[in-house]
Amino acid sequence: MKLVRAVLALVAIVIVAAVAFTAYAWFIVRDGKETGAPQPAVAGAPASITDPIARGEYLTRAADCAACHTVPGGQPFTGGLAFKMPFGTIYSTNITADKETGIGDWSDDEFVRALHAGVRKDGQPLYPAFPYTSYTALSRDDVLAIKAYLFSLPPKHAPATPNELSFPFNQRWGLSVWNALFLKKERFQPVQGKSEAWNRGAYLATALGHCDECHTPRNAMYALKSSQALSGEVLQGWKAYNITPDKTYGIGNWSEQQLADYLSKGHAGGRGTASGPMGEVVQNSLQYLSQEDIAALVTYLREAKPQQGSAGTEVNERPALALASTANAPGAEELAQGGLGQHLFQGACAACHAWNGQGRQVEAAALLGTQAANDPEAHNLTQVILQGSTLRTMHGETSMPSFGQAYTDAEVAALGNFVLVHFGGKPATLTADEVAKRRTP
Amino acid sequence: MIVLNINGESRSVDVPDDMPLLWVLRDVIGLTGTKFGCGIAQCGACTVHLDGAAVRSCVLPVSAVGSKAVTTIEGVGASAVGKKVQQAWLDIEVVQCGYCQSGQIMSATALLAATPEPSDAEIDVAMSGNICRCGTYVRIREAIKQVATGQKVAPQTIPNVAPTASPAAAAAALLSFVRVEDMA
Numbered sequence: 001m002k003l004v005r006a007v008l009a010l011v012a013i014v015i016v017a018a019v020a021f022t023a024y025a026w027f028i029v030r031d032g033k034e035t036g037a038p039q040p041a042v043a044g045a046p047a048s049i050t051d052p053i054a055r056g057e058y059l060t061r062a063a064d065c066a067a068c069h070t071v072p073g074g075q076p077f078t079g080g081l082a083f084k085m086p087f088g089t090i091y092s093t094n095i096t097a098d099k100e101t102g103i104g105d106w107s108d109d110e111f112v113r114a115l116h117a118g119v120r121k122d123g124q125p126l127y128p129a130f131p132y133t134s135y136t137a138l139s140r141d142d143v144l145a146i147k148a149y150l151f152s153l154p155p156k157h158a159p160a161t162p163n164e165l166s167f168p169f170n171q172r173w174g175l176s177v178w179n180a181l182f183l184k185k186e187r188f189q190p191v192q193g194k195s196e197a198w199n200r201g202a203y204l205a206t207a208l209g210h211c212d213e214c215h216t217p218r219n220a221m222y223a224l225k226s227s228q229a230l231s232g233e234v235l236q237g238w239k240a241y242n243i244t245p246d247k248t249y250g251i252g253n254w255s256e257q258q259l260a261d262y263l264s265k266g267h268a269g270g271r272g273t274a275s276g277p278m279g280e281v282v283q284n285s286l287q288y289l290s291q292e293d294i295a296a297l298v299t300y301l302r303e304a305k306p307q308q309g310s311a312g313t314e315v316n317e318r319p320a321l322a323l324a325s326t327a328n329a330p331g332a333e334e335l336a337q338g339g340l341g342q343h344l345f346q347g348a349c350a351a352c353h354a355w356n357g358q359g360r361q362v363e364a365a366a367l368l369g370t371q372a373a374n375d376p377e378a379h380n381l382t383q384v385i386l387q388g389s390t391l392r393t394m395h396g397e398t399s400m401p402s403f404g405q406a407y408t409d410a411e412v413a414a415l416g417n418f419v420l421v422h423f424g425g426k427p428a429t430l431t432a433d434e435v436a437k438r439r440t441p
Numbered sequence: 442m443i444v445l446n447i448n449g450e451s452r453s454v455d456v457p458d459d460m461p462l463l464w465v466l467r468d469v470i471g472l473t474g475t476k477f478g479c480g481i482a483q484c485g486a487c488t489v490h491l492d493g494a495a496v497r498s499c500v501l502p503v504s505a506v507g508s509k510a511v512t513t514i515e516g517v518g519a520s521a522v523g524k525k526v527q528q529a530w531l532d533i534e535v536v537q538c539g540y541c542q543s544g545q546i547m548s549a550t551a552l553l554a555a556t557p558e559p560s561d562a563e564i565d566v567a568m569s570g571n572i573c574r575c576g577t578y579v580r581i582r583e584a585i586k587q588v589a590t591g592q593k594v595a596p597q598t599i600p601n602v603a604p605t606a607s608p609a610a611a612a613a614a615l616l617s618f619v620r621v622e623d624m625a
Binding site: 326327328329330332335336346347348350351352355360361362363396397398399401 | 494500552556565
């Protein structure tokens with residue numbers, strides 16, 4: 001009996017503690033820590049831009065608001081993009097100045113609170129698909145510049161699509177507990193002893209660009225694992241690669257020029273071309289950053305903590321089969337082996353990518369040295385084959401057609417495996433079943 | 442203004458940087474021998490050479506050409522290999538409807554310039570980006586082999602006429618050939 005009593009007492013204590021914590025979480029959920037919290041002495045937009053709306057536009061691009069709040073081909077910032085997660089689907093909302101369906105009647109304080117505390121106008125918590133965990137570090141001035149820019153655009157009546165979430169994830173109050181555990185409501189503070197460029201890069205990469213939200217692995221509670229920052233993660237079927245300065249698994253061997261080119265143009269010679277969600281980041285956001293800001297981002301990434309990957313994921317810069325090929329044909333031995341993957345590559349791919357991986361008419365088609373051809377799980381390779389890829393920047397447009405409709409799962413797997421073996425020297429591990437799953441990430 | 446070196450001539454064109462080379466060739470300069478097929482580098486009809494390498498001009502932004510020499514079907518006969526390829530194409534009358542053939546000749550010439558004696562497998566692999574709906578593939582391969590080996594194995598449609606022969610002699614030779622065919 002004593003034991004039962006002790007267990008009951010323990011359970012009661014746990015319940016009381018949980019209730020108390022929840023009450024505490026709910027009590028602080030709307031607090032954006034505006035008063036008393038020091039405002040960062042940084043501004044996200046270059047000093048050379050003086051017009052407030054132009055500053056807001058620069059910041060809105062740097063924060064890549066359009067990526068989530070715009071559906072492909074739709075009017076910018078009217079929302080409606082679906083985010084499929086294991087526990088349901090969330091839709092982004094209209095952030096134009098429409099009074100009824102957008103944010104037209106939000107006050108400055110309410111907008112700032114949304115970005116700093118992750119709550120909407122009525123005080124209900126927002127889902128952390130909205131990266132307020134990053135935006136909380138933004139200065140009030142920068143947040144209000146973004147608001148001024150959004151309010152300068154034509155308002156659009158676009159009612160929100162209701163989220164489709166299962167219980168208990170449809171209970172917004174529960175997010176207050178998540179916030180109490182994982183949201184640090186702190187503005188960005190420049191780190192003493194680091195260069196101005198580093199601090200600027202840090203503000204751009206964390207508070208504005210929120211690189212972490214895709215490139216850092218998450219724990220079981222969907223919070224970022226800060227100990228593994230920027231070491232790479234898979235989401236919505238695409239792999240956000242390791243972007244730490246590790247020389248084997250990250251971007252440690254990339255030159256300054258390659259990093260700057262990749263960020264600002266979406267392509268780095270000998271390294272690869274941004275596609276999928278990263279292509280969108282370049283298209284919507286990074287291409288508009290000033291040269292100094294791109295250089296600042298490079299400085300910051302260079303000094304991040306190097307993170308190792310698992311063995312076998314390193315980029316093979318000298319894959320034997322690609323090196324034995326000319327632009328027109330593979331080596332005689334490989335050619336004699338034949339196979340479905342080789343046959344498909346020959347018919348549909350070689351004209352642009354070339355057998356030696358150098359790319360033919362456009363540099364973007366070079367496969368040698370790319371992470372896509374070296375990821376043994378072939379995440380991005382599969383998605384690019386299935387969906388194609390288009391990169392539209394002020395430097396022009398490059399695109400690859402999609403083959404998802406043309407090829408069966410077995411054909412996509414065979415083609416993917418050919419690319420892994422030929423251009424990455426990796427084992428052929430992609431299966432038709434896996435391709436079938438990835439058609440609907 | 443973009444300056445291009447096309448078939449050995451310098452041409453200045455006032456076009457957007459991202460205009461595909463094919464449009465510049467056909468619509469701006471008027472070299473319409475290069476054809477538009479699919480527009481996504483999947484059929485090969487638009488093949489031209491950049492410094493001798495076969496490229497699909499429909500997806501090649503004109504700004505990416507730079508100082509490289511562009512050769513089109515109109516200029517391919519100026520090279521020794523190109524001239525031989527053209528002759529072989531005529532000799533065994535590869536062409537049926539002809540739409541894809543400028544691309545076929547450009548790809549074949551680039552292949553033979555890089556690999557003077559390609560195997561059947563190498564011909565197949567290098568030429569498979571060039572699609573022919575008439576199905577002239579067998580004659581394409583024979584013509585390439587004829588250039589590579591110098592041996593005429595396939596039936597020759599037009600007998601070779603010595604360059605010094607007069608037009609009348611050429612006509613007579615052609616006539617005699619037609620008669621042989623008629624009798625056969």
